[in-house]
Amino acid sequence: MIIDCHVHVNQYELTRNVPLLEDRLKMLQTEMISNNIDYSIILSSYKVNAERPSTKQIIDKIKKYDNLGVVAGFTIDNHTDEDLKAYRQFIRDGQIKGLKIYSGYEHYYPYDQRYQKVYDTCIEFGIPAMFHTGDTYSERGKLRYARPLNLDEVAVDNPELKMVLCHLGNPWIQDAQEVIYKNKNVYADVSGLVVGSFDHFFEKMIKDKVAELINYAGEPRYLLYGTDWPISTMDSYLNFVAKLRIKREYRDRFMYKNAKELFKIS
Numbered sequence: 001m002i003i004d005c006h007v008h009v010n011q012y013e014l015t016r017n018v019p020l021l022e023d024r025l026k027m028l029q030t031e032m033i034s035n036n037i038d039y040s041i042i043l044s045s046y047k048v049n050a051e052r053p054s055t056k057q058i059i060d061k062i063k064k065y066d067n068l069g070v071v072a073g074f075t076i077d078n079h080t081d082e083d084l085k086a087y088r089q090f091i092r093d094g095q096i097k098g099l100k101i102y103s104g105y106e107h108y109y110p111y112d113q114r115y116q117k118v119y120d121t122c123i124e125f126g127i128p129a130m131f132h133t134g135d136t137y138s139e140r141g142k143l144r145y146a147r148p149l150n151l152d153e154v155a156v157d158n159p160e161l162k163m164v165l166c167h168l169g170n171p172w173i174q175d176a177q178e179v180i181y182k183n184k185n186v187y188a189d190v191s192g193l194v195v196g197s198f199d200h201f202f203e204k205m206i207k208d209k210v211a212e213l214i215n216y217a218g219e220p221r222y223l224l225y226g227t228d229w230p231i232s233t234m235d236s237y238l239n240f241v242a243k244l245r246i247k248r249e250y251r252d253r254f255m256y257k258n259a260k261e262l263f264k265i266s
């Protein structure tokens with residue numbers, strides 16, 4: 001079994017010929033089937049516009065699929081208390097499986113007190129908070145807010161909060177590994193380490209860094225498989241993770257068991 005815990009259905013430059021959300025969902029299904037992916041989690045965006053559907057639009061359109069779940073983006077600037085209230089009902093109904101903070105894309109530190117209501121909601125319902133960490137796909141992003149070390153603050157102050165550090169904090173993977181090692185409530189996904197497909201040299205470089213992370217932080221009870229599709233391609237990602245040296249027992253945890261437990265996927 002494979003769970004991809006990090007995909008998007010926004011319309012990017014890469015998918016500019018696919019203006020309708022329905023069609024991007026069909027693309028996702030085709031991609032999942034051809035790569036033997038059993039379940040994917042769609043992360044809704046930090047803003048809503050013609051290219052970026054709202055959490056509710058995504059939830060409505062995925063009802064006919066039983067292999068998709070949603071993690072809802074929440075921002076200080078583009079979301080309101082009403083949005084969070086609506087999210088709470090979706091969480092109760094099992095339609096939202098986590099919340100996501102877009103540090104870097106949004107120019108605030110993740111330990112900003114204005115996010116505390118998001119963390120309290122996650123703790124109350126026992127769902128994880130995901131965080132963008134590392135390089136931003138947009139030049140408008142500000143990197144200091146996206147550095148993985150910022151998450152140590154949130155992890156220490158919210159020991160009951162389960163946190164997912166997206167993208168291993170790339171390129172600050174060493175900082176990420178310390179945050180993961182030190183805080184038992186911190187997980188990480190390997191998504192979005194490349195735009196498109198890995199070439200041989202880049203793949204080797206990243207593979208070595210992930211090996212170092214696992215050596216340092218211990219067997220990957222904390223590691224989640226995710227791609228960032230359509231930004232990264234699914235087949236290239238499967239090739240990449242096949243080359244990681246992970247013991248069989250932990251490979252299953254990495255490829256689906258950790259995510260199944262964390263996001264309560266039945």
Ligand SMILES: [Zn+2]
Pocket residue numbers: 006008043191192228
């Ligand atoms: Zn992403």
